[in-house]
Amino acid sequence: MTPSNFELYTGNGKTLRDRGLELPEVPRSNRLDAPEYYLAEKGLRDAVNVANALGQPLLVTGEPGTGKTQLAASIAYELNLPEPLVFQAKTTSAAKDLFYRYDSLRHFHDAQFRQVPVAIDEYITYDALGLAILLSLPPEAADPYLPERFRGKGPTRSVVLIDEIDKAPRDLPNDILTEIERAEFTVKEVGRTFSAGAGFRPVVVLTSNSEKNLPDAFLRCCVFYHIPFPDPQRLKEIVQLRVSFNGNFSPAALDHALSHFMEIRELALSKKPATAECLAWLQILDRMDVDVGKLQPGQAEVLAFTYCILAKNTEDLGRMRRALTAPQGT
Amino acid sequence: MPAALGDWSRLVFGDFLHQLSRVGFVIGVDQYLRLQRLLELAGDSCTPADLKTLLCPLFATSERQQKLFCATFDAWYPQFRDPDAPPPPVFPPPHEEQRGSPETLGFRRWPYLLAAACFVIAVFFGTYVNRHRGSASNVQLPAAGVVKPSLARVLSPPYPVTAPWI
Numbered sequence: 001m002t003p004s005n006f007e008l009y010t011g012n013g014k015t016l017r018d019r020g021l022e023l024p025e026v027p028r029s030n031r032l033d034a035p036e037y038y039l040a041e042k043g044l045r046d047a048v049n050v051a052n053a054l055g056q057p058l059l060v061t062g063e064p065g066t067g068k069t070q071l072a073a074s075i076a077y078e079l080n081l082p083e084p085l086v087f088q089a090k091t092t093s094a095a096k097d098l099f100y101r102y103d104s105l106r107h108f109h110d111a112q113f114r115q116v117p118v119a120i121d122e123y124i125t126y127d128a129l130g131l132a133i134l135l136s137l138p139p140e141a142a143d144p145y146l147p148e149r150f151r152g153k154g155p156t157r158s159v160v161l162i163d164e165i166d167k168a169p170r171d172l173p174n175d176i177l178t179e180i181e182r183a184e185f186t187v188k189e190v191g192r193t194f195s196a197g198a199g200f201r202p203v204v205v206l207t208s209n210s211e212k213n214l215p216d217a218f219l220r221c222c223v224f225y226h227i228p229f230p231d232p233q234r235l236k237e238i239v240q241l242r243v244s245f246n247g248n249f250s251p252a253a254l255d256h257a258l259s260h261f262m263e264i265r266e267l268a269l270s271k272k273p274a275t276a277e278c279l280a281w282l283q284i285l286d287r288m289d290v291d292v293g294k295l296q297p298g299q300a301e302v303l304a305f306t307y308c309i310l311a312k313n314t315e316d317l318g319r320m321r322r323a324l325t326a327p328q329g330t
Numbered sequence: 331m332p333a334a335l336g337d338w339s340r341l342v343f344g345d346f347l348h349q350l351s352r353v354g355f356v357i358g359v360d361q362y363l364r365l366q367r368l369l370e371l372a373g374d375s376c377t378p379a380d381l382k383t384l385l386c387p388l389f390a391t392s393e394r395q396q397k398l399f400c401a402t403f404d405a406w407y408p409q410f411r412d413p414d415a416p417p418p419p420v421f422p423p424p425h426e427e428q429r430g431s432p433e434t435l436g437f438r439r440w441p442y443l444l445a446a447a448c449f450v451i452a453v454f455f456g457t458y459v460n461r462h463r464g465s466a467s468n469v470q471l472p473a474a475g476v477v478k479p480s481l482a483r484v485l486s487p488p489y490p491v492t493a494p495w496i
Contacts, residue, residue: 046383053371054364061393210393219391220360226393 006288031242032279038070039238047225048075054223057180057204059165059214062227063275068207071227072161075203080137083284084159084205087128089168095175098162099130099185120190121145129176129202132158133183135198159203166208173218180204181221229274231264243279249286256293257285264310267319273310281309300324342366346406353402355389364388378410 008023031037032044032215040048048071051058056290060068072084087098107123107213126145134142135154143151150303165173179185183196196202206222208214230238236258245254265272273281284306285292290299304321311317342365351357365388376384382403390396 007373043386046380047387048370049372050384050387055365056364058387220358222391223387224391224396225387226390226396238465 014311024094032242033070033073035070035073037242038067038077038092039234039241040071040074041227041230041234042280043115044071044225044227047223051223052203055201056221057206059206059208059219059222059224060227061208061210061224063229063272063274064209065276066227066229067275068227069161069163072159072205075205076241079157079159079203081157081159081203082153084161085128085131085202086161086163087170088163089165090169091169093168093172095172095179098127098176099133099179100124100126100187102187118292124187128160128162129137129179129204130185130194132160132202133185133194133196134200136183137194137199138197155200157200157202159205162204162206164209165206166210166212166214170212170215174215177218177221229265229272232258235262235275235278239279239282243282243286245286248289249282250291251289252307253291253293254282255284256291257282260292261310264307264320264323267316267323269311270314271312271316273312277310281306284309342369346403346410349402349406350389350399353398355395355399356471357389361388382407 008021010019045249049215050056060071062068072086076082076084101124103123103125107118109118110118121144124145131146131150134146135150135156135158138155139152142154183201184193186193236254239254239258258278261273261278267282285303288302288306290302290306292303295303304324307317307320307324311320347357347362348417365385369387372380372384373481382400386396386403390399
């Protein structure tokens with residue numbers, strides 16, 4: 001992509017048609033999210049295998065953008081399991097929400113206004129861990145309760161991702177401990193209990209951004225791993241695996257960009273850019289043909305502009321731009 | 331609270347677990363059982379060097395503990411390979427680290443000392459200023475009932491004031 005058709009939005013009321021341009025399709029590299037291109041370091045690999053061997057949940061922490069969430073997809077892919085069942089923790093989440101939700105309001109409404117009596121099961125929606133337990137059962141036992149897209153898939157093991165558990169209320173982790181250990185839950189509204197089929201226990205992966213401390217009892221029941229930011233060599237391997245550059249972005253340009261990125265991480269930033277930001281930034285440099293080591297006239301401004309991908313707030317953006325314009329060695 | 335392990339020497343990796351407990355890890359029976367189970371499962375396929383990344387997820391529960399575990403393992407591992415090697419250095423337990431050495435405490439105490447000094451200066455300054463004000467100006471309050479003309483204008487406006495609720 002050349003700079004002329006990079007600047008599609010000019011902000012002055014001129015349309016693309018006025019300028020004789022067309023809105024191009026944005027090519028998105030499918031490698032960025034594809035689990036087959038996920039590269040786990042030895043510590044993480046061992047933690048996954050330990051959790052799997054002991055049948056314990058795996059708790060993963062790390063800077064945002066280090067691949068915590070994508071780990072679940074990678075595990076599911078390599079273990080030949082269906083795509084992960086995701087539960088996004090919220091500040092209002094309760095332990096029961098992990099298994100199922102009962103829409104009491106709609107049930108009440110229908111009970112008042114519909115002529116035909118309705119079954120309570122119509123108002124129960126199974127969520128990640130509940131679905132995983134149902135999928136571990138034979139189809140004849142599970143299919144009546146499963147959504148259509150899951151029917152006939154069991155019995156199978158599943159990967160359950162409980163994302164950002166530190167966002168949930170403090171009691172939630174302790175509340176779900178027993179259910180995760182037993183792989184069992186009860187739908188109180190109908191008095192029905194489901195237990196995971198033997199040999200089909202779900203693989204549970206939890207992520208945390210460490211915004212809040214988790215209870216000790218919960219931590220002791222998990223296999224823990226903190227994903228550190230990769231060293232330069234490893235970062236290069238990840239980039240080469242996940243980003244497909246066009247021909248103009250030479251290996252030397254990649255080296256320049258990566259060393260520049262590592263210098264940026266060394267600045268006193270409130271939120272350091274992580275691997276995900278690095279991948280996005282490199283793609284922009286590639287599209288704009290910017291070699292950080294050999295800046296053409298006018299490209300310093302373009303480079304400063306690209307920092308908005310790396311910075312998470314105005315102060316950090318300012319620091320990065322000041323570092324770019326500061327004389328070398330200061 | 332997990333049941334703590336007492337006599338380390340009888341346990342598998344007892345000396346290493348003892349090292350861990352000395353640097354602040356709380357190693358309970360549950361974790362030890364998991365360690366044994368893991369060794370049974372992975373024992374044949376892993377080398378001693380793999381133990382660090384295999385055992386760490388069992389004992390560490392935070393980023394800080396993960397680093398501490400690795401440092402403790404790295405210090406202990408040469409002795410495991412060669413029992414004649416010098417004993418590993420003992421890292422200070424984290425609770426002692428948190429309590430801080432006398433130097434650290436002195437360093438941490440300075441904001442309080444500064445705040446106390448500021449308070450004393452402020453009290454001294456306030457007393458000094460009050461004393462000087464009292465002696466320098468004997469301002470006499472106007473007698474009760476005497477209202478300055480400008481104030482009287484405000485209090486009795488030139489237009490009639492009617493209260494609708496009266």
